[in-house]
Amino acid sequence: MTARRWIAHLDMDAFYASVELLRYPELAGQPVVIGGGRRHQPTQRPDGTWQFATLAGYTGRGVVTTATYAARDYGVHSGMGLMKAAQRAPQAVLLPTDFDAYRHHSRLFKAAVAEVAPRIEDRGIDEIYIDLSEVPGAQDSVGHDATGGVRALAQEIRNTVRRATGLSCSIGVTPNKLLAKLASELDKPDGLTVLTEADLPVRIWPLPVRRLNGIGPKAGARLAALGIGTIGELAAQERARLVEHFGRAYGRWLHEAAHGIDDRPVVTHGEPVSMSRETTFERDLHAVRDRAELTRIFTTLAEQVATDLQRRGYAGRTIGIKLRFDDFRTVTRDLTLPAAVADAAAIRAAAGRCLKRVDLSRRLRLLGVRAGSLVRL
DNA sequence: TCTGGGGTCCTTCCGCCA
């Protein structure tokens, strides 16, 4: 009897907002939106209670990073412009993002999971994949339930995360990463879903294709134009038809994904590929009229990239810039150097050479600096 | 009143070279 492969996907529930609720428990149950700039910091009244900003009257270019479930009930969701969110839920509390706090709690929950199951793949600040296949107990049956052992293990992980952080998470446990990612969303928040291949037709096929990790807005729209809305409808397609419309690699992937096939391993270590800093201006800037301000921002970005590289012990051989114009068109320029660099002056100089290759007659809304082709120092 | 910031990966094109 060969061991069954069990992959878990763990997703923290409304992570940023939930971390903020640890700090401000009086906001529990209220619509709260995280996003925007440094202003809108809560201020403490003389009696010790907090005065919070609300979305009402918000002006600026920020977007919603996370919203509590109460705020989502008003139709507010991440990625939405804060101005639009303010129309839908003017009474919602607005809190600025505090990445240091989220990183701290991210480390806490990942360390807690590692105590139970050490084979973890990092997928950003609030989610991970966990290979449970070889964790003691995962292959055990409980009564006639062949998934009983792994279910108990996943429940133990959820309890451990809650003990370590006070936060809830949702877990999906399935034979692979693709299905685990889908499963973790089926009973969110604070849910646990275990699926096998046999559950595919009933639990997965009714879902819209957009729920598949790897089908975004573009592919979703193209599939819709072909009359394919659900994962089941995608699974019913001839592979050749999908290859014909989407190319060999992506067409095959679509076909396999719809049938729940995914052999990707859980990758427990990874080297960074690039490091970048970018900023959207409060108002659009012109290369000539706002030259001094742009120069200052450009230099700061180069310094930030240099600091990030040095702190983490890397140098970059390819330096690049990113510009976004007032019409939202984005261009990039790269320059590969003879040797990798990590100091601000060299990055600034290479980025400056990139900038000379761009037509700057339109006003700019964003500027970014990037280091790629990283090498360890 | 549109549309953040930090990433990864893939495709395409182009020049260079064998």
Add this chain to the structure above:
DNA sequence: TCTGTGGCGGAAGGACCC
């Protein structure tokens, strides 16, 4: 020498994700 082919690195853009 002419033409073709194929590999490869670099550059640019795009799709997608958290």
